[in-house]
Every structure is written in C-alpha cells, then in structure tokens.
Amino acid sequence: MVETNLPEQRxxxxxxxxxxxxxxxxxxxxxxxxxxxxRGEIVTSAEGITLGYGDDTLGQNITERVHPDDLPxxxxxxxxxxxxxxxxxxxxxxxxxxxxSWGTFEAAVIDASDDLDAPGIVFRVRDVSDEVQxxxxxxxxxxxxxxxxxxxxxxxxxxxxxxGSVVFCNHAVEQILNLPTDDLMGSGWEGAIHVDDKxxxxxxxxxxxxxxxxxxxxxxxxxAVFARWAHAKFVPLGGSERTTGWIATVDDITDRxxxxxxxxxxxxxxxxxxLPNRLLLEDRLRxxxxxxxxxxxxxxxxxxxxxxxxxxNDTLGHRAGDRVLVEVARRVREVIRDVDTxxxxxxxxxxxxxxxxxxxxxxxxxxxxxxxIDRLLVVDGHExxxxxxxxxxxTTDADTKLEDLLARADQDMYRNKRER
Numbered sequence: 001m002v003e004t005n006l007p008e009q010r011x012x013x014x015x016x017x018x019x020x021x022x023x024x025x026x027x028x029x030x031x032x033x034x035x036x037x038x039r040g041e042i043v044t045s046a047e048g049i050t051l052g053y054g055d056d057t058l059g060q061n062i063t064e065r066v067h068p069d070d071l072p073x074x075x076x077x078x079x080x081x082x083x084x085x086x087x088x089x090x091x092x093x094x095x096x097x098x099x100x101s102w103g104t105f106e107a108a109v110i111d112a113s114d115d116l117d118a119p120g121i122v123f124r125v126r127d128v129s130d131e132v133q134x135x136x137x138x139x140x141x142x143x144x145x146x147x148x149x150x151x152x153x154x155x156x157x158x159x160x161x162x163x164g165s166v167v168f169c170n171h172a173v174e175q176i177l178n179l180p181t182d183d184l185m186g187s188g189w190e191g192a193i194h195v196d197d198k199x200x201x202x203x204x205x206x207x208x209x210x211x212x213x214x215x216x217x218x219x220x221x222x223x224a225v226f227a228r229w230a231h232a233k234f235v236p237l238g239g240s241e242r243t244t245g246w247i248a249t250v251d252d253i254t255d256r257x258x259x260x261x262x263x264x265x266x267x268x269x270x271x272x273x274x275l276p277n278r279l280l281l282e283d284r285l286r287x288x289x290x291x292x293x294x295x296x297x298x299x300x301x302x303x304x305x306x307x308x309x310x311x312x313n314d315t316l317g318h319r320a321g322d323r324v325l326v327e328v329a330r331r332v333r334e335v336i337r338d339v340d341t342x343x344x345x346x347x348x349x350x351x352x353x354x355x356x357x358x359x360x361x362x363x364x365x366x367x368x369x370x371x372x373i374d375r376l377l378v379v380d381g382h383e384x385x386x387x388x389x390x391x392x393x394x395t396t397d398a399d400t401k402l403e404d405l406l407a408r409a410d411q412d413m414y415r416n417k418r419e420r
Contacts, residue, residue: 035112036062036078036121040155043120061155061249064214064235067094067102068159068247077109078121085111092128103129156230156250158189162243164205176230176252178223194220201232208234208246218253229257270344272322273329281343281351285402288355292398300362300394302352303409304332304369305417307387309348320379324386331372336365351406359394366390389417 035043040062066074070093077091088110097103108124156173160166169184177184177192184192193201197219204215214235221228231253238244268280276284288299306328313321325348332342332350341353354365370388377384391413393405 031124031126034123034125036123038120061233063155063157063247063249064233065096068237070094074107074109081109081111081121087111097127097129103127105129156252158184158232158248158250159237159245160205160248161245162209162238164209164246167245173250176228176250177221178228192222194222196220204232205234205246205248208236209243212236212238212243228252228254230254273326273344275329275333275350276341276343278343278345281341281345281353282402284341284343285353285405288353289395289398289400289402289405291355292396296356298356298394298396299400299405300354300357300392301405301409302354302362302366302369303345303391303393303406303413304350304352304373305389305413306348306373307389307417307420309386312384312386316379316382316384320382320384323379324377324384327377328373328386331375332369335368335372351409362392362394366392387420389413389420391416 037043042060042062042065062074063071073091073093077089081087081089088108090106090108092104092106094102095105104127106126106128110122110124112120112122156176157168157170158166158173159168165186166184166189169181169189174180174184177189179188179192182188190198190202201217201219204217207213208215214233216231216233218229218231221230229252231251232248234246234248236243236246268277268283269275270277285299285301288296292299306324309321309324312324325344328350329342329344332352336342336352336354339355343351343353345351352365352369354362357365369390373386373388377386391409391411393408393412395405
C-alpha cells in the first residue's frame with residue numbers, strides 16, 4: 001500500500017472585493033510621473049496624487065520639493081538632457097514626501113519635447129526611501145559647484161540661516177532687487193523692498209522660520225527709476241522638528257502686473273474719453289453710498305445729456321462727434337473736485353458723483369459744468385455750439401438703491417431739457 005502525504009486543505013478566506021484590493025495596493029505604489037516646465041514648475045500626474053501629493057503641488061517650483069543640497073544634482077541632469085535630445089539620465093536625490101518629511105527618490109530624467117505641445121522635462125520618479133538609508137548615494141556637492149548652477153537659473157535665489165540672515169544669492173536676484181551681492185547679504189536685502197510692503201515681506205520670511213511652513217508674497221522693489229514688482233516664495237530648510245533657515249525664489253513680475261493693470265483699466269474705462277465707464281461708475285457709486293454709514297453725509301448724482309450733439313454727428317460725421325466727446329470729458333474733469341467721479345454713461349451721456357456737498361454747492365457745480373460745455377468748440381475748422389441738460393438726485397440714505405438714484409437724476413435731467 002502506497003501512502004500519499006497530501007497537504008491539508010486550508011480554510012478558504014473570505015474573498016476581498018476588487019475595489020478593496022485596488023485600494024490596498026495603492027498603499028504600495030512607489031512610482032509616479034511629473035513634468036517640469038522650462039520655468040521649473042511642477043505638473044504632476046494622477047499617480048502622484050494617489051501617493052498623497054495633492055493639487056497644491058501643481059505649479060510649485062522644483063526648488064520647493066528637492067533638498068537644497070541635492071538641487072544642483074537635479075538641475076545638472078536637466079541641463080544635460082536638454083542639451084542632447086533623446087538623452088535620459090537616472091539620478092537620486094532627497095525630496096519632500098507627501099507628509100513633509102525628507103525621503104530619497106530615484107528619477108529617470110527624460111526630454112519629452114518631441115511628444116508634448118510645450119517644451120518640458122519628464123521625471124519618472126520612484127520612492128526608494130525604504131531601499132536605502134537617508135542620504136545614501138547622495139555625494140556632497142561643493143559650494144562652487146552649487147553656486148555655478150544657481151547662477152545659471154533664470155529665477156532669483158536667496159538663502160538665509162535660522163536667524164533670517166541671507167547667506168547666499170545668485171546673479172538673477174541682484175538684477176531683480178537692483179542691489180549687488182554685498183548689499184543683499186545679511187539683512188541688506190530688506191533695503192530692496194518698497195517701504196510700504198516691507199512689513200508684509202518680513203512677516204512672510206519670519207513666519208517660515210517660526211512655523212516651518214512655506215510662504216509667498218508680492219511686493220514692490222524700491223527703485224527711483226520705475227515701478228518694479230516681484231513675487232517671492234519662501235520655503236523652510238531643515239527637518240520637520242527644527243527649521244534651520246529658508247530658501248526663496250524671487251521672480252520679476254513687473255510685465256505681468258503691467259498687463260493685468262492695463263486689462264483692468266480697459267475693462268473699467270471708456271476707450272474714447274478715458275473716463276470711467278458704466279461698470280466702474282456703479283462701483284464708485286456703491287462705495288460712496290456705503291460711506292454714508294461712516295463719514296459722508298450725502299451723495300449727489302449729476303446726470304448730463306448733451307444738447308445739439310446729434311446734429312454734429314449728422315452734419316460733420318462721427319469722427320467730429322468723437323472729438324467733441326473727448327473735449328467735453330476734459331472740460332467736465334477740469335471743473336469738478338479731484339475727489340469727485342465723472343464717467344461716460346452711454347453715448348453723449350455723462351454722470352458725475354459728488355460726496356458730502358451742500359445742495360446750494362451742487363447747484364454751483366451744475367452751473368460750472370454748463371458754462372464749461374457751452375463754450376465754443378472748433379473741430380476741423382468748424383465752429384460747434386452744444387449745450388448740456390443736467391439732472392440732480394441727492395441721498396443721505398446708505399440703503400438707497402443705485403438704479404433708483406440714477407433713475408431720479410435721469411428723470412430730473414429730462415424735465416430740465418423740456419423746460420429749456
């Protein structure tokens with residue numbers, strides 16, 4: 001008789017649901033992919049989010065996620081890959097993990113310019129913290145090597161010790177802050193900040209050291225030549241238990257601020273007369289009424305309609321009409337107070353807002369505007385006579401509806417026009 005020693009059959013475990021299995025396996029994921037833009041900004045993938053890197057990682061600069069001592073190693077690899085299309089390298093460096101602690105990561109650095117609509121470097125990243133001890137395989141980079149790489153960055157770099165005293169800066173930040181290296185060291189960099197913005201910037205820098213959390217701030221650079229704006233991101237150095245200083249990226253955003261200002265002006269001003277348009281007028285009127293609850297005692301609205309303007313357009317053309325509107329806008333601005341607002345409401349209609357002005361003084365302002373508009377105009381050799389009908393509405397009630405106040409002034413203007 002032959003004996004067979006078969007293993008005993010195990011008790012079958014309850015079967016896990018597929019979603020539970022997938023959820024459990026995510027905890028073992030160690031790889032993710034990210035894109036580094038030419039400006040050093042991070043665009044992460046869904047895999048990165050499953051590792052705990054949330055949406056707040058998007059748009060961060062690479063300097064905020066890589067250990068400062070290892071940053072030159074990453075930048076050097078990026079430059080080599082950029083210089084030779086098709087090249088790829090593998091590099092290890094310390095980086096911020098999702099919980100804020102330092103871990104060791106291995107990254108394959110790949111030039112993806114041929115596959116993407118915009119130029120960029122793809123990083124295929126693997127968390128190898130469990131495979132190597134902290135700092136293993138990361139050689140010390142000499143100060144000269146770090147400084148040479150930092151000098152090549154288009155972004156300004158500042159680094160400070162635990163007292164907030166700057167110990168390093170690159171050439172780009174000298175140009176942005178308009179000070180030489182010697183003047184930026186220690187607390188000298190504070191002299192580059194516009195006096196009205198200094199407290200906010202220093203609060204951000206000191207807050208990084210005090211709380212170990214990143215901060216960012218927009219400020220004006222102190223310069224007598226022209227207005228310059230900068231954006232700074234401060235990132236803490238050291239471990240989670242103790243902050244040993246900060247590193248800051250400084251970017252010149254003057255052109256961006258100027259473009260934003262131009263767009264805002266275009267959205268709120270009449271392109272012909274350069275006066276506030278209806279949108280800005282309503283905002284100014286809303287603010288004026290709100291001040292009735294504090295220091296203002298009245299708000300008066302003057303609704304102006306030009307008499308005889310249609311004939312100018314019909315006989316001389318719209319080009320002449322435009323020149324008349326521009327001249328009328330200039331004349332009205334000249335005879336009202338600097339604190340008052342004059343806006344082009346529509347067509348040949350203008351509105352003036354006057355705050356805290358007595359009723360008899362309102363009548364004086366109306367007469368000044370009428371006389372200013374009634375003066376002879378000469379356009380392309382043609383003498384033009386136009387007049388103005390003006391209606392007035394005044395309120396002392398902060399809860400007055402804007403449309404009601406404007407409607408009352410409009411109605412008063414039409415009554416005056418009929419009586420002329």
